[in-house]
Amino acid sequence: MLREETTQERAFRAEARSWLESHLPQDLRHANNRMAPAELKGWFKTMGERGFAAPHWPREHGGIDATPVEQVILIEELARIGAPELPSQGLTHISPILIKYGTDEQKRQHLHKARTGEAIWAQGYSEPGSGSDLRSLRTKGIVDGDNLVINGHKIWTTGAQYSDWLYLLVRTGADPKARDSITLVLVDAKTPGVTPRGIVTLAGDDELCEVFLDNVVVPLTNVLGKIGEGWNVGTALLAEERIRAGTPIHALKALLRLKAAARHTGADRDPWVLDKMMRAEIEVMALESAFIEALEAQKAGTAEFEDSSRLKIFGSEVTQFVLDVLQEVSGPEAAKRGPRVSDDANPDFSIAFLQSRRLSIRGGTNEIQRGIIATRALGLTRPGGGGGG
Numbered sequence: 001m002l003r004e005e006t007t008q009e010r011a012f013r014a015e016a017r018s019w020l021e022s023h024l025p026q027d028l029r030h031a032n033n034r035m036a037p038a039e040l041k042g043w044f045k046t047m048g049e050r051g052f053a054a055p056h057w058p059r060e061h062g063g064i065d066a067t068p069v070e071q072v073i074l075i076e077e078l079a080r081i082g083a084p085e086l087p088s089q090g091l092t093h094i095s096p097i098l099i100k101y102g103t104d105e106q107k108r109q110h111l112h113k114a115r116t117g118e119a120i121w122a123q124g125y126s127e128p129g130s131g132s133d134l135r136s137l138r139t140k141g142i143v144d145g146d147n148l149v150i151n152g153h154k155i156w157t158t159g160a161q162y163s164d165w166l167y168l169l170v171r172t173g174a175d176p177k178a179r180d181s182i183t184l185v186l187v188d189a190k191t192p193g194v195t196p197r198g199i200v201t202l203a204g205d206d207e208l209c210e211v212f213l214d215n216v217v218v219p220l221t222n223v224l225g226k227i228g229e230g231w232n233v234g235t236a237l238l239a240e241e242r243i244r245a246g247t248p249i250h251a252l253k254a255l256l257r258l259k260a261a262a263r264h265t266g267a268d269r270d271p272w273v274l275d276k277m278m279r280a281e282i283e284v285m286a287l288e289s290a291f292i293e294a295l296e297a298q299k300a301g302t303a304e305f306e307d308s309s310r311l312k313i314f315g316s317e318v319t320q321f322v323l324d325v326l327q328e329v330s331g332p333e334a335a336k337r338g339p340r341v342s343d344d345a346n347p348d349f350s351i352a353f354l355q356s357r358r359l360s361i362r363g364g365t366n367e368i369q370r371g372i373i374a375t376r377a378l379g380l381t382r383p384g385g386g387g388g389g
Helices: 007-023 037-050 068-081 089-101 104-116 230-245 249-265 271-300 305-333 351-360 366-377
Strands: 121-124 140-144 147-155 165-171 182-188 194-199 208-219
Touching (some): 007 037, 007 068, 121 208, 140 165, 147 165, 230 305, 305 351
Parallel strands (some): 121 165
Antiparallel strands (some): 165 182
């Protein structure tokens, strides 16, 4: 962190470090791949009960009301100890929106289970042929009495095959482009007609998924907000997601991998490599500062929608830059894959690099984010003369 910490912040860091050292099992530290939710069940619950799974949540919902600086301190300590990444959709995507828009019953049903990992969530926004253009989605939801009957196909639904619940954007109106014909609905993944299928990625995992929805019957009480309000609710969720996508956790872990690889290969004795490593460290420190600034603006209610786009771009590209440097300094070992758990003696050189390619795509591609910045922040017009907004 760039600035000196206050007495309270130093105490929080010491407490977080001591707690993590005491509670995180050794076999979960420094894993190369994202672990499946079943492997993380006990740790997820422990983190949730302590309030560290969702430190930004209000205390009334089980968080610790952590300040932006405290959130980054915790992120630094999680990276340092090599804590596994918890599934984030329930913690940082849907739950803050449930807190804002959900009914009392929806909050009672979902928030506690999301915080402790008893219920894992997946996001159903993108579709084949529509990608980041949410207004063109074609999955339909037809009101039938007290239910919504859903038919369609979602793709890039991270971890849907391991999830208990999905939150979906569906078209509930006739106009295929109108924003007020979109609805956000919560769907139990065990509902008949929900069929997930994993997609093997460049890194060799099946983290990504597609979901087929065939006559899926969902009670109207599962609609978040009201019928036709999905565009506003869903874009509020995206703004939250993109800020959280700018978390420095991935860049910090990448920096630690870079330093371990440089020590392992002896490249850290090369002035050229040291220069590259210093540049990488500066970029990570700048990302931390930008993340704190974004969280402070969000807390103060002064954040603009495009701010989350800027942070999402910055976070993904800094992580990719650090891992590009890792590949450069690794020489002939650049393609080497370490064991499931990596350390200084057996570093992994490629898994994190391959996984990082998806960071600039998920949550709305970086190209889409640049378009949002161009129209909303810079006032540029869209190709063909259409205005921003």
